[in-house]
Amino acid sequence: APCHLDGRWLPLNQAQVSVLDRGFLFGDGVYEVIPVYGGRLFRFDEHMARLAHSLDAVRIANPHSRDGWLTLLRELVARELAHSGQGDQLAYLQITRGVAPRSHPMPTGLTPTVFAMSQPHQPPGADQRREGVACVTARDFRWERGDIKTTSLLGGVMARQIAADHGAAETILLRDSGHGHGLTVTEGSSSNVWAVLDGALIGVPPSHHTLAGIRIELLRELCEEEGIACHLRPIAESELTIADEILISSAGREVLPVTRLDGEPVGHGALRGKPGPVYARLHAAYERAKLE
Ligand code: PMP
Structure with a gap:
């Protein structure tokens, strides 16, 4: 399956992040799960507003504008559709504070790690x-x-x-x-x-x-x-x-x-x-x- 990591598209099983990523060491990140029906993101703007709230609360700058996210996620959905043939998906995106020597306070000037994947959605049976x-x-x-x-x-x-x-x-x-x-x-x-x-x-x-x-x-x-x-x-x-x-x-x-x-x-x-x-x-x- 395709995924997106720090601006690159690659197979999910080849995506890797540093062990010093603060997401790994501290769970220092936020995420969203957006349903996709028939290839279309469902309630996209509402999810983006909640993402902005989460990012603000933990003081990570939003790495993309609303339209930047829309472009990225539409491409992700299209790639997953081409891969699996499934138009009903759950798109997952995650932003962590980035990679730094391990220490609790929030370092400044880090590049956040941005990851997104989408998987076929099996709604309740x-x-x-x-x-x-x-x-x-x-x-x-x-x-x-x-x-x-x-x-x-x-x-x-x-x-x-x-x-x-x-x-x-x-x-x-x-x-x-x-x-x-x-x-x-x-x-x-x-x-x-x-x-x-x-x-x-x-x-x-x-x-x-x-x-x-x-x-x-x-x-x-x-x-x-x-x-x-x-x-x-x-x-x-x-x-x-x-x-x-x-x-x-x-x-x-x-x-x-x-x-x-x-x-x-x-x-x-x-x-x-x-x-x-x-x-x-x-x-x-x-x-x-x-x-x-
Ligand atoms: N509460 C928690 C703790 C959750 O993880 C979720 C799932 N994201 C929800 C509520 C439901 O939120 P949503 O309708 O946006 O999926």
Whole structure:
């Protein structure tokens, strides 16, 4: 597969970076994952705005303009399409601070390492859409700057492994709200989390504890189109156990229904343990949005 490293195109299995790259030594970098449908980058400008936020937060200068990124990523997608024949891809880009002798403070004047690859995107299969996925809950032991999409992902890796150890698809993380309301949902290890309560879709308000998922605004727009009420407000741990539906969203998983939580079926009545109607409508709307 083709990839891009520091201005050059080369096969992925030949791309190499220095062991002194700060991405390797410190996880000192940021990244983005952008879905591609039918060869077209989906929600490109939103991803670029989030990339700018991450870069600003860690004080790395953006190595490309918006149009520079667009040119680079379009070429990447075209090369991957020529290679694999797949127009549905997940484009990955990463910028690290660069190569320098190992020392914690941020050196100035480094040339950032810029890497991009794109891989065929397997959206969730028919079985996951029909059955939903199992999730577990765990305390959110990650750091307090979840708003930065950093390659320092050990917290997310450890969080996800809790789900993997239980044969579940995702770990839904809970943090003490600090306002005497007990634990509230932050997000999944690599997804945002939603609950359906009283017919409304509830998402978590943006904060330094969560990534501003590109699908948050997208699902809000799709709710608007569908006439589904949608609010961002804290979701208490106890609300997960009474929710009619729970959903997760991310670039790779799009929107998926959570039908088991900590081993118990989600929802009520005939729909207990089954994907619900809000999920079904949002999934259909998402599929339409991909084609726009
Ligand atoms: N939170 C975290 C921690 C993530 O890694 C992701 C996936 N990038 C998300 C949320 C979902 O964000 P998006 O919809 O932009 O993929």
